[in-house]
Amino acid sequence: xxxxxxxxxxxxxxxxxxxxxxYLPQIMAALxxxxxxxxxxxxxxxxxxxxHLTGHFYSRLVLHDPKMSMVLLGNFLACSxxxxxxSWKKMRHRASIAGLMAPAAQGAE
Numbered sequence: 001x002x003x004x005x006x007x008x009x010x011x012x013x014x015x016x017x018x019x020x021x022x023y024l025p026q027i028m029a030a031l032x033x034x035x036x037x038x039x040x041x042x043x044x045x046x047x048x049x050x051x052h053l054t055g056h057f058y059s060r061l062v063l064h065d066p067k068m069s070m071v072l073l074g075n076f077l078a079c080s081x082x083x084x085x086x087s088w089k090k091m092r093h094r095a096s097i098a099g100l101m102a103p104a105a106q107g108a109e
Contacts, residue, residue, distance in 0.1 A: 009068075012068065013067050016072070016074075020074050023078040023079070026040070030086050031089075035093060036090040037085070037090060037093075042087060045079050049083060052075040053072075055068075055072040056072040056073045
């Protein structure tokens with residue numbers, strides 16, 4: 001019979017591995033969003049990414065747990081991917097708004 005530590009360890013690996021797939025709907029929504037993904041907070045997702053990255057290093061360097069380390073690294077990469085996509089969408093949205101507003105501003109001169 002597995003020990004409590006083994007059960008909890010495997011639950012961590014399984015639930016956090018599936019969490020990687022849970023990021024996909026948020027990433028897809030951000031990609032499809034026509035208004036620069038304005039409903040997605042870069043601060044929040046950046047903080048999540050930072051927390052996963054520090055967890056990765058803690059599990060690698062302090063706990064010497066490669067499974068936990070890889071899971072947390074995957075979560076960091078998923079959060080970072082979302083932050084990059086949202087940043088890109090926001091920049092494109094601002095540029096398109098500026099492009100639309102620029103001719104009107106020039107005509108007013």
